[in-house]
Amino acid sequence: MRRLLAVLLCLWAGPPAWAANQVVVRDFHWKIASTEHFDIHYYDESAPLVGFAAKTLERSYQRLSAGLLFKFKERRPFFLYASVNDMQQSNIVEIGDGTGGVTEPFKDRFMVFNDGSRQWLDEVASHELTHVFQYGVLLSGFWKSARILKTLIYPLWMMEGMAEYFTRDIDHTPGEVLLRDAATSGGLLPLWKLEHFSHLKPHQVRLAYESGGSALEFLEGEFGGGKIEKMLKLFESHFETSSVLQQLTGLDIFAFDKKWREWLEARFRRVARLERLQEPSAYGLQLTRPSSRDLPEQNSSPVFTPDGKHMAYLSTREGFPPVLMLRDMATGRSRRLLDTETRVETLDLGRFADLSRVLAVSPDGRRLAYFGKKNHRDLLCLFDLKTGRLERRELPGLSGALEPAFSPDGRSIAFSGMKDAVSDLYLYDLEGRSIRQLNADPQDDQSPAYSPDGRSLVFSSEVETPEDPLPYQRRLVLLDLASGSLRTLSSQRGSARDPVFSPDGLRVLFALQKEGFNEIHELELTSGRVQRLTRSIGAAYTPVYCAGGDAIAFSSQRAGSVHIYMGPRARFLSETVEEGLPSAVKRSTAAPALTLERPYKPSYSTDLFLPAFFYSSNGGLFWTSYWQGSDMLGNHTATGLLTYASGEGYLDYQAYYAYGRWRPKLLVGARGFLYNQHLKSSGYTTDQSAHAQGLYVSYPLDRFNSVSAGVENRTDYEDYNDSDYRMRHDVRLGVLAYQRDTVKGRYLVATRGSRLRLAYEDSPRVLGGNYLYRIFTGEAQQFVPTGGQSALAFRAFGAQSYGPNTPEYPLGGIGRLRGYSSGDYVGSRVAMGTAEWRVPVWENIDYYMWYMFPDFYFKQVALAVFSDTGYSWSSDDQLSSSRVGHLKNSVGVGLRIHTFILQLAQLVLSFDFARPTTERGGAFYFYFGPLF
Structure with a gap:
């Protein structure tokens, strides 16, 4: 019976432990406009993009339909978000950082966000539409749910x-x-x-x-x-x-x-x-070094302090999100600038997969500017390089911001900002904290950079070129700040990005992406001549002048990683680039017919139905089935699981409903079982049942912190027929919890950050409750990097329970003190801690067992050296009389074998041997996954 109660105590555990939070900060009032093949869902902020999206989707439909010989029998739902901050609040599927678009098979929905670029919207929408076609071919026919399962292979x-x-x-x-x-x-x-x-x-x-x-x-x-x-x-x-x-x-x-x-x-x-392509070392010395032999990393957006003594840059050497680094140019040493990222949840390396210049140093060398995100809002971040203080500033009225540039007087910052789904240039006054729009056009404007005299800005602007093999390109444009006039500086084919003026104001350095190459170019403003400076076997990004304009630093893709290089201008090429005329191509530019907008009305349908059953004359009927349904927006989700075994007299059921439209996440549900068993040893027949109904709400404070609360009604019943034994427990439970999770890791394992969970449960004598207890629990975890993928891992756990029906906690066993039996040293109160050093001993196995099913893909073997310490007690007198020698301790070693099943699901095979230090004995353990 105690085991049954323990299971039921975990029945309503609230949100999954140690999961990143989804924060919803706004409501979306969806509308629908239809083309021949699509229902385009949009809201006010994304409405300006509907016409372009309709044209892009129908054009891509014709291309894909001809290529795959498949046509839609009904329109497909498409969701158009005005920004990435909006799409990450979607309930259709979970959207993480680095996701540009999503297609799901349940309702054939697909979605993309707008980043200001028409090329981006065209490319990502067409990419996702390809998946819609694939699902149309592979999932059409009888019993779609079973076909959806097959997508795993x-x-x-x-x-x-x-x-x-x-x-x-x-x-x-x-x-x-x-x-x-x-x-x-x-x-x-x-x-x-x-x-x-x-x-x-x-x-x-x-x-x-x-x-x-x-x-x-x-x-x-x-x-x-x-x-x-x-x-x-x-x-x-x-x-x-x-x-x-x-x-x-x-x-x-x-x-x-x-x-x-x-x-x-x-x-x-x-x-x-x-x-005649060359290695990046042909143009300069490598300034950043790999932090691991086997793991790729990216180091980009180099910017220098005016005295040239330090270089700031972004790096993924610790995983995602990237971290700010500062390099001492004299010693060559780099250090991390921020110890925690909780005030800013993430910052971008550029525009999705396109690396760009996203950092800026003030003219006095004191402050570093960049844009970060917090609760789906972009913030201007100002980091003081002398004091280490981070200041965040709101950007009211804008849905996105990127690529800052300090004015020469240091009083303002120019940047690319998004409003009404369009990216233009804006100016932020640092003293007055005001924002002024500098231009207004439908093009995507990026990467502003000041001229040395502060009178003008050069930036990258997107143009549509439908008759060119490159349908979207980017031009360098000069903005006169006094008059507001615009002048195109160069008409070079391709996409010119990340321009920057030379210190004398006579040249502009930029990266040009064209026909398979991404290279550094230089524009002479007086003559209009463009020179190609690199021929990269990989690619060159984010160039910047340094050393008074006599040297150039840049990021370069090579051997899977991106590193920063710097060399004198004389080491670079000086190839004059002629403006070649492309061969003309023909693309459809006709706008498809759009129906009048109509408001979205909730519609519900089944996502999955997976039944399984069999019958035998001895065992009777066995039936199990899972059902899931939701509305089109994913705000309402219902699930059910039913299992019945007639021969065993067993019925198990679960039913849940989740509502996620608002920031608080609501969950209601019921779960239980009925079991009728004949005990041959005693001749008795026993009837057991357990039923629980609960209501829980979780409120994310941000991506890292959340609070949750819930109430639950539970009844456990056990009756031995033909005897006097009857048992009924009625539990009326309330739960409060706080959770924090900042853990991150570069690959496979956690190496940095902390976790904290505090919870209080109370089952009082109210509304007929007769099973009474109170429980306080707390768990903290800390990960300290020790180089590469090794880390020190610490865990502390404590629990204290009160009341006539208080549960007891075993001190030993897996997840507690290894080396001790789970039945030893049981108490109603417990405190324990673990210290563990995890270090790879075979960092890159890369062995794939493709010849068996399910297959295993072995990636890494790590050694763990650990020590567990704890103490359990049941009264204050027992605690006050305890001594240090009463603590239980064990030491041990283990192996962690990291593998993947079907190349999809990570599985850690853990082998431990632990030996108590306070008594004889020892124990071997095998289990799945790390304990924390």
């Missing part, structure tokens, strides 16, 4: 690669850069290791997307047209990639992968030779 390199393949004509340069870098540095990812992407190292997911697109290009080019469409349809009836490829090419996945990589490596070796 579709190779992600094909699914995401197909989306990249069908959008490559919008802009293939970012993908070309990644593939060329990987192919020329031995970094291509084998396709058979890309069934899913969860196991990939940092910064490898984008490469995986592009690898899939390249593999499909190879498939189509080497084995004949129409193979992509056939491949997708073959997966309707196949479960394994090799069997599909055998029918298409006569090759299994391993042979196909080998031929694809040979083809790609040969192609890029030729490109590197013909284009």
